[in-house]
Amino acid sequence: MKLYSAPASPFVRKVAVLLHETGQIDDVEMVAAGGHPLASEQMPLAHNPLGKIPALEREDGPAIYDSAVICRFLGEAHGMYPEARLYEALTLEATADGICDAAILMIYETRCRAEDQRSAEWVEAQWEKVTRSLDAIEDRWMSHLAGPLDIGQIAVACALAYIDFRHGSRDWRAERPQLTAWFEAFSARPAMQATVPQG
The missing domain is CATH 3.40.30.10 (Glutaredoxin)
Structure with missing residues (x-):
């Protein structure tokens, strides 16, 4: 393949x-x-x-x-899509993918549009999607993230890493101590270390 x-x-x-x-x-x-x-x-x-x-x-x-x-x-x-909590894992994956979509659109606004066509308000609206989603994960999903490995955890970790990679000046960790601690631990996994983004 x-x-x-x-x-x-x-x-x-x-x-x-x-x-x-x-x-x-x-x-x-x-x-x-x-x-x-x-x-x-x-x-x-x-x-x-x-x-x-x-x-x-x-x-x-x-x-x-x-x-x-x-x-x-x-x-x-x-085992990445466990039957007992399938829809929770899928919803968490969808949330993480939505975070990535919004974060990428923020990058495209500067890379793909002429300077006089860019909208700071539009960029901030995308960031609001990110912050709302991170708040939801902090408030609702930490017990799932603490459970056995599934696609939801992988997706959230990759989304958080992408925010750090492309939007490192924005402090997503503020007021999200549980998610911060979980991400620090998950980032140490060999699979995460082997796939650190480049470019």
Whole structure:
């Protein structure tokens, strides 16, 4: 299998962390891809018409895409989607993915738009999505994060790491001591250490 990827993508990292945690990392070849909505020529358009990464090329079927679909495909047989708390894990994954979407849109506002077209208000509206989501995790989801490893934990860790990577000047840790402590411990896992974002 081939995973079209970029090392800075939190969605690619989510897949990579899952591969490490489930012992499948050597089964998937990482293929470099890159770009953004206004420059998608280096994206795997033949495998994902949306022009987004990650996309997973399989030997026995068409490519699949969106990190949530890929992670389900690769992780369901390895306990990453536990039946007893499936919808909790999926909701936490969706929350983390939404954090990443908003954080990436903040970057695109400066990378993809001319300076006179940028909106500081729009950027802050995206950041408000992030902070509301982090507050919800701190208030509602710490018991789940403290439980057995599943996709929800992986997704949250990759989202928090991406905020640090691209928006390090914004202090998401303030007033979120439980999430801060959990992330510090989770970041020490070998799968997280092996997938630190670059670029």
